[in-house]
Amino acid sequence: MTIPDSRFPASGFSATDHALMARALRLAERGAYTTRPNPMVGCVIARGDEVVGEGWHQRAGGPHAEVFALRAAGERARGATAYVTLEPCAHHGRTPPCVDALVDSGVARVVAALRDPFLTVNGAGFDRLRAAGIDVAFGLLEAQARELDRGFLSRIERGRPWLRVKLAMSLDGRTALGNGESKWITGEAARADVQRWRARAGAILTGSGTVLADDPRLTARVPDADIAPPLRVVLDRHLRTPAAANLLDGSVPTLCFHAASATPDARFARVECEPLPQGTGGLSLAVALEHLAARDIGEVQVEAGPTLAGALFAQGLVDELLLYVAPVLLGSDARALLALPPLTDMADRWRLRMVDERRVGDDWRVRCLTA
Known part of the structure; x- marks a missing residue:
């Protein structure tokens, strides 16, 4: 599978992008003691610089960060940007694919810190989002995200x-x-x-x-x-x-x-x-x-x-x-x-x-x- 590389240089992201991804990373860390063997993931939904929903993966087997954030945002997620610390999953595990929830919510843009190297994801989440017409970029605060989920x-x-x-x-x-x-x-x-x-x-x-x-x-x-x-x-x-x-x-x-x-x-x-x-x-x-x-x-x-x-x-x-x-x-x-x-x-x-x-x-x- 060929995955278009939408990694942007740091200058390609705004100050708001940086601040909201930093917020998503802080949220992700709240799951440090309970998400194993899953990664720690945080998500922020924002319209411009206004946060309308946020969440983090709280426990293995439970809803993922995107689901919590979208629940909090409700209808305000439509047209918004989702900042997530790891590529949204595109497969059925113990929970449904997060990309489906993002597509159904009507978000216009997804910014991720990392591409998920897990075999059943590894770019498939980004591909599904792009196919639905959602703007996708990744690589923002990548080093910090790698440190978190090392x-x-x-x-x-x-x-x-x-x-x-x-x-x-x-x-x-x-x-x-x-x-x-x-x-x-x-x-x-x-x-x-x-x-x-x-x-x-x-x-x-x-x-x-x-x-x-x-x-x-x-x-x-x-x-x-x-x-x-x-x-x-x-x-x-x-x-x-x-x-x-x-x-x-x-x-x-x-x-x-x-x-x-x-x-x-x-x-x-x-x-x-x-x-x-x-x-x-x-x-x-x-x-x-x-x-x-x-x-x-x-x-x-x-x-x-x-x-x-x-x-x-x-x-x-x-x-x-x-x-x-x-x-x-x-x-x-x-x-x-x-x-x-x-x-x-x-x-x-x-x-x-x-x-x-x-x-x-x-x-x-x-x-x-x-x-």
């Missing part, structure tokens, strides 16, 4: 989730005392911030070493927020997780990856177990991510020790580093941030691109991308 796009375009590694360290780059004690390096505000990042992830991944050392719950706890619980995932090659571990309590969906030679016993009765092939130094991390993508997981947050986190970096599987830095010193006997292979040439160092830094309580949060 997990969905990663799963569709690369066949694996977006992988975020969360770490906390002291100013001297340490994560725990020499005896393993690590609670708490950062303060309460930083720990609450981590919960919000957990809540937007489709899965939270850890290793059996962290389970044995810290017995984490790996649940997302954000007060007064509606959250679809992320899948808890543990890499436990030899099934060492003890029966009393929090991860085996059955409170939220949990998946245990293990070696094919290991057989789950009664300890794992309330969790799902899946064998993985052997990889470099343990279970195949790349295959684990492929399996999670096949389960429609778009974002994975890793909360693990230096061995697993270092292996993910060394194998080029990390997309984002979420690093909390506390204004404390732990000394030279404390444990290092990452276990990485030694380098002999500075040209081989791992390069990160800082995209955000801010103070969170008494600590600093730094976000870096690997590419």
